[in-house]
Amino acid sequence: MPSATQTGTPVIEVSHVSTRFGQAVVHKDVSLTVNQREVFAIAGGNGCGKSTLLREIIGLTTPSGGTIRLFGVDSRRLEASAGQPIHRRFGVMFQHGALFSSLTLAENVAVPLREHTKLSPRLIREIVDVKIAMVGLPADSAGKFPNELSGGMRRRAALARAIVMDPELIFLDEPTAGLDPMIAAGFDELVLSLKTHLGLTVVMVTHDLDSLWRIADRVAVLGDGEVLGIGTMEELSESDDPIIREYFHGPRGRAAMEQAVWNGREPEP
Amino acid sequence: MEQEATISVSGNVVNCRGVWTLANLPELERHSGRLRWPDAPDVICDVGEVTAMDTGGALLLQRSINGLRQMGRTVTLQGLKPEFAELVRLVETRAPLNHTAGRRRRRWEEQVARTVRGRKEAVVDGLGFLGETVVTLGRALLRPKSIRWRALLRIVEVDGVRALPITGLLTFLVGVVIAYQGAEQLRKFGTNIFIVDLVGISLVREIAPLIVAILIAGRSGSAYAAEIGTMKVTEELDAVRTLGISPIDLLVLPRAFALVIALPLLTVYADVLGVFGGMLIASSQLNVSLTEFVARFEEAVAVRHFLIGLAKAPFFAMIIALVGCYQGFRIRGGVDDVGRHTTISVVQSIFLVIVFDSICSVLTNWWDL
Structure with a gap:
């Protein structure tokens, strides 16, 4: 597995992060690192603070305690300096796409290029064309508005917008939630191919056990405000932690694991 | 590391x-x-130093x-x-992708046809909405227990009670303005006392109800459109329908009833503050003392002026609530549609309020009221 052999400075370092909303404690003490060129997944039950952690890493929410470093820069500084040029180095795909509804798909994808670069319209158009083709959207969808697209297409369009600046790192918030199994599998393939083509580091929040088995190099399971376990899916499926066991050995977890075995990715003994 | 990018030609090498x-x-x-570009037929493109x-x-x-290649080089x-x-x-x-698929330019006759069709749809939709509302309203009035009093009272609070400061301030200022403008003219004729008639009748009969209605149209009508529209976008309206609840009953009636209650009350309050504003200016600019003002007010401003002003308020309220809710229901697509219909709701309700008011003026004039 590539995760073990990856070297270099970590892309993301989360150390001792705690988060409280009023009385509610979301994270007690969360630490993890994400290495270059790996697919890192954050998993865990509903309401365990996965999405909150993601928002904290990308600087949309400030944690109550601890530090988060993105490319070695404190995430609290991201906002202060308008994020330049760190913002150009990562892309975010939100759960429901968050496409701008007044713009066509192609215009949506072009937004970061128009805002942050001085490229000629011709080159912008060409780059947008490549990205739209890259995420596997049909050629006639470029001129359509978001409300004319299906959920899966919207997701792909959002991904195209996230990678249009050729970032080193992309964040995916529940990329396969609500997609049918075929399209979800296709989306996993897409993420893998983008990772190899563009040399991306991928951080994703997901519930989708199939998707975890298929594409995640390493997985962090959150629960009780802490990281219950980090490792490959094989390692985690051997874990003794009751919550992780329940997560992976519940009926769905078992089915996904069997599927993974079927696909030739055998859990280690 | 070199931070620049260069492309240069030497001989037949790029x-x-x-x-x-x-x-x-x-x-x-x-x-x-x-x-x-090099002239040689065979060109080598060396990208070995691209980092x-x-x-x-x-x-x-x-x-x-x-x-x-298009120039014929290999x-x-x-x-x-x-x-x-x-x-x-x-x-x-x-x-290369087709960026304009589905966005072809329309010919003018198509444009006209679309506009006409759109207008027709809006009229039919509007009548449908009005009909449904009237039926639901009738049913609710027959069975007052079915009215959602709790929601209604909350809306009275939000759209009535909390609007008190701004309506009060505004009508007070309008009273001041009218008195100032009147004072200039009346002083010339030495008929200072008529400031009472001017301020009293114009405010109580026309201006206070109108100001209140316009303010509430901007404050609450727009909110209704945006609230209902957002509910539509987030599929909450569909959920309401599938749960067997009439959206009209749930959303429109409480708002309509609440405004029908709140607007006349706000109008009375606005009358008082507007006249008070006029009173202050009368005493400071025209030497009409407060007691004189009140005494004259009793004989000059007949009760019917007050009643006519007050009678218009419930109708204004209906117009504002129904237009706001209707525009909310018409929202189809996404975020920009919410904004568009919110704007339309305010413009339409103010327009209809003023049209209704002028019809009232004509009618009351005919009937010598």
């Missing part, structure tokens, strides 16, 4: 060097556009190569690093 990424591309594109390349860089490289790509090869291959196989 040398590409440096960092071919977004930051350098605008300069690079301009430069490659001005470049004099970084992204999609844009690959596109630009491919554009240069294609340009050369181009050999040399020294392409394996990590960029995939990207270059990807870019080569791209197909």
Whole structure:
């Protein structure tokens, strides 16, 4: 597995992060690192603070305690300096796409290029064309508005917008939630191919056990405000932690694991 | 590391060097556009010293190569690093997309037809909404227990009670303004006391109800449109329907009833503060003391003026609530539609309020009220 052999400075370092909303404690003490060129997944039950952690890493929410470093820069500084040029180095795909509804798909994808670069319209158009083709959207969808697209297409369009600046790192918030199994599998393939083509580091929040088995190099399971376990899916499926066991050995977890075995990715003994 | 990107020609070799990424591309594109390409039939494109390349860089490289090929040269790509090869291959196989599919320009007769059809739909929709509301309203009035009093009272609080400061301040100021303008003219004739008639009748009969209605249209009508529209966008309205609840009953009636209750009350309050504003100016500018003002007010301003003003308020309330809710229900698409229909709701309700008010003026004039 590539995760073990990856070297270099970590892309993301989360150390001792705690988060409280009023009385509610979301994270007690969360630490993890994400290495270059790996697919890192954050998993865990509903309401365990996965999405909150993601928002904290990308600087949309400030944690109550601890530090988060993105490319070695404190995430609290991201906002202060308008994020330049760190913002150009990562892309975010939100759960429901968050496409701008007044713009066509192609215009949506072009937004970061128009805002942050001085490229000629011709080159912008060409780059947008490549990205739209890259995420596997049909050629006639470029001129359509978001409300004319299906959920899966919207997701792909959002991904195209996230990678249009050729970032080193992309964040995916529940990329396969609500997609049918075929399209979800296709989306996993897409993420893998983008990772190899563009040399991306991928951080994703997901519930989708199939998707975890298929594409995640390493997985962090959150629960009780802490990281219950980090490792490959094989390692985690051997874990003794009751919550992780329940997560992976519940009926769905078992089915996904069997599927993974079927696909030739055998859990280690 | 070299931070620039260059493209240069020496002999039959095109040398590409440096960092071919977004930051350098605008300069690079301009430069490659001005470049004099080699004349030899066989051109070697050496990219061995390109240290970084992204999609844009690959596109630009491919554009240069294609340009050369179109001029009839054979181009050999040399020294392409394996990590960029995939990207270059990807870019080569791209197909230009159709950005304007489904956005073709419409001919004018089509435009007209669309507009007419849109208007027709709006009228039919509007009548449908009005009909449904009237039926639901009738049913609710027959069974007062079915009215959602709790929601109704909450709306009275939000749209009535909390509007008190702003309506009060505004009508007070309007009273002051009218008194000032009147004072100039009346002083010339020495008929200072008529300031009472001027301020009293105009405010109580026309201006206070109108100001209140316009304010509430902007304050609450717009909110109704945005609330209901957002509920529509988030499928809450569909949920309400499938739960067997009439959205009209749940959303429109409480709002309509609440405004019908709140608007007349606000109008009375506005009357008082407006006249009070006029009173202050009368005493400071025209030497009409407060007691004189009140005494004259009793004989000059007949009760019917007050009643006519007050009677209009419930109708204004109905117009505002129904237009706001109706525009909310008409919202179809996404975020920009919410904004558009909110604006329309305010403009339409103010328009209808003023039209209704002028009809009232004409009618009351006919009947010598």
